[in-house]
Amino acid sequence: MTNLRILKRFLLYRICLNKFQKLGFEKVYSYTLGEEAGVTPEQVRKDFSVFSIKGSKRGGYDIKHLLASINNIFKQDSERNVIIIGMGDIGHALVKYQGFRENNINMVAGFDLDPSKYGKKNIIPVYHPDSIDKIVRDFDIKTAILAVPESAGQAACDRLVAAGITAILNFSPVILKVPDNIIVNYVNLRSELESLFYFI
Amino acid sequence: MTNLRILKRFLLYRICLNKFQKLGFEKVYSYTLGEEAGVTPEQVRKDFSVFSIKGSKRGGYDIKHLLASINNIFKQDSERNVIIIGMGDIGHALVKYQGFRENNINMVAGFDLDPSKYGKKNIIPVYHPDSIDKIVRDFDIKTAILAVPESAGQAACDRLVAAGITAILNFSPVILKVPDNIIVNYVNLRSELESLFYFI
Numbered sequence: 001m002t003n004l005r006i007l008k009r010f011l012l013y014r015i016c017l018n019k020f021q022k023l024g025f026e027k028v029y030s031y032t033l034g035e036e037a038g039v040t041p042e043q044v045r046k047d048f049s050v051f052s053i054k055g056s057k058r059g060g061y062d063i064k065h066l067l068a069s070i071n072n073i074f075k076q077d078s079e080r081n082v083i084i085i086g087m088g089d090i091g092h093a094l095v096k097y098q099g100f101r102e103n104n105i106n107m108v109a110g111f112d113l114d115p116s117k118y119g120k121k122n123i124i125p126v127y128h129p130d131s132i133d134k135i136v137r138d139f140d141i142k143t144a145i146l147a148v149p150e151s152a153g154q155a156a157c158d159r160l161v162a163a164g165i166t167a168i169l170n171f172s173p174v175i176l177k178v179p180d181n182i183i184v185n186y187v188n189l190r191s192e193l194e195s196l197f198y199f200i
Numbered sequence: 201m202t203n204l205r206i207l208k209r210f211l212l213y214r215i216c217l218n219k220f221q222k223l224g225f226e227k228v229y230s231y232t233l234g235e236e237a238g239v240t241p242e243q244v245r246k247d248f249s250v251f252s253i254k255g256s257k258r259g260g261y262d263i264k265h266l267l268a269s270i271n272n273i274f275k276q277d278s279e280r281n282v283i284i285i286g287m288g289d290i291g292h293a294l295v296k297y298q299g300f301r302e303n304n305i306n307m308v309a310g311f312d313l314d315p316s317k318y319g320k321k322n323i324i325p326v327y328h329p330d331s332i333d334k335i336v337r338d339f340d341i342k343t344a345i346l347a348v349p350e351s352a353g354q355a356a357c358d359r360l361v362a363a364g365i366t367a368i369l370n371f372s373p374v375i376l377k378v379p380d381n382i383i384v385n386y387v388n389l390r391s392e393l394e395s396l397f398y399f400i
Contacts, residue, residue: 007398011391015375036375074394082393093293098349099373099390142400145393149298167396173299175215175236183399187392190299191211192385193282193345194274196367198207199383200342 004185007073009047012037014070021063029060080105081141083165085156086148087112087126090171090189094145095124109135129159136163147171157184204385207273209247212237214270217263229260280305281341283365285356286348287312287326290371290389294345295324309335329359336363347371357384 016036020028030041030048037044048055053069055061071077082100084091087110094100095107110117110126117126127135135141144165148156153172160168161182168184170176173191176184216236220228230241230248237244248255253269255261271277282300284291287310294300295307310317310326317326327335335341344365348356353372360368361382368384370376373391376384 004395007395008391011388011394012375015373015388015391019375038375074397075400080397080400089293089296093289094389096289097389100393103390103394105390105393143393143396167399169393169396173215175212175219175238183396185392185396187387187389188211188215188299189294189297189387190303190305191208191215192387193300193305193343193369194211194280194303195204195207196343196369196383196385197274197280199367200275200280 004183006047006050009037009039009043010051010070010073013044013047014067017063017067017070021067026063027060028063028066030055033061076104078104080143081108081139082106082143082145083108083132083135083141084110084124084145084147085112085129085132085160086146086152086172087114087117087122088147088149091145091147092122094147095122108139108141129156132159133163136160136165141165143167143169145169145171146176150174204383206247206250209237209239209243210251210270210273213244213247214267217267217270221263221267226263227260228263228266230255233261276304278304280343281308281339282306282343282345283308283332283335283341284310284324284345284347285312285329285332285360286346286352286372287314287317287322288347288349291345291347292322294347295322308339308341329356332359333363336360336365341365343367343369345369345371346376350374 013033016033030044034041034044051073082105084094084107091110095110107124110122110124111129111132112126142165144160146156146168150173153174154176157176161178166182170184170186173188178184213233216233230244234241234244251273282305284294284307291310295310307324310322310324311329311332312326342365344360346356346368350373353374354376357376361378366382370384370386373388378384
């Protein structure tokens with residue numbers, strides 16, 4: 001199974017390629033891309049070969065073609081529906097996050113136990129978690145963001161898996177137990193910040 | 201130089217160890233910890249040896265001692281001052297994030313170009329970026345969170361480095377050019393979510 005690490009490198013390559021394109025370049029060498037992304041040129045070529053992306057020895061890789069290939073990997077042209085569980089500060093910020101909204105990512109609904117969050121105060125509809133099953137089914141949703149407190153993380157995850165969610169972006173500081181066919185990507189904000197304190 | 205990857209594994213170990221402790225355990229084997237954290241027992245032992253953490257062959261590692269060692273690595277008992285650049289939705293959510301507030305992380309100030317954000321609407325003082333130098337000096341701050349739009353990322357970063365910041369948690373979707381002695385940890389929220397769409 002393709003692992004998350006290689007996929008995240010492709011998303012890093014995309015950031016670099018967009019920058020090169022803005023600067024007016026049309027071709028790129030694995031050396032240049034690797035330098036910008038902080039990986040070796042060998043790694044770049046190896047990653048590309050995994051997804052059968054070819055360049056010419058002399059001319060390098062065509063940036064437009066590379067970007068199209070990468071967008072294809074991540075289904076950029078499909079409607080990418082997502083629900084979000086937990087409408088606290090992080091959940092709320094993610095719903096409004098331009099990086100999602102501008103890139104064909106469709107936040108379908110939020111879920112929260114707190115009834116004061118239901119209704120039109122948010123920019124997406126917010127429901128009680130009892131409605132997860134119905135929304136997931138109606139909109140054929142496979143991806144969820146989990147942003148609930150630690151104590152609620154595993155129960156919310158179980159509920160998502162039972163509803164048919166197969167991919168979870170987890171902001172809750174808990175290691176989730178999931179069946180083998182479910183993919184979980186972790187973002188632990190506390191750890192991301194604290195890892196820096198070692199260097200102070 | 202110790203890299204971020206090993207440090208993040210330690211922060212993952214901490215999540216697991218806290219869980220074990222809550223469950224009433226006092227000792228843990230590298231096998232058990234590795235299983236919970238999703239790494240091999242060899243990796244656990246190798247990581248521990250980097251920081252001279254020792255266990256006994258028979259009894260395993262003492263959880264309380266391990267947690268103290270990990271907290272020590274991340275200076276948990278010091279005052280850990282942080283500033284945040286960009287008080288948009290993400291910046292605002294991070295300032296209020298319980299995972300920071302509950303763990304001896306002190307958000308000293310926020311900075312934003314928008315004057316409507318200054319004053320008492322926020323739970324920390326918010327200033328114009330012109331004040332970065334003074335605040336960094338007055339509070340001896342080494343760590344900053346960058347949460348500005350892509351176009352403003354590099355300029356804001358340059359300003360932080362000039363002020364004396366040495367560690368940056370970067371939420372802006374831009375690869376920062378920094379001197380060798382500056383450490384940058386990237387959180388690209390769009391990439392974290394998009395990496396999951398491959399599996400759908």
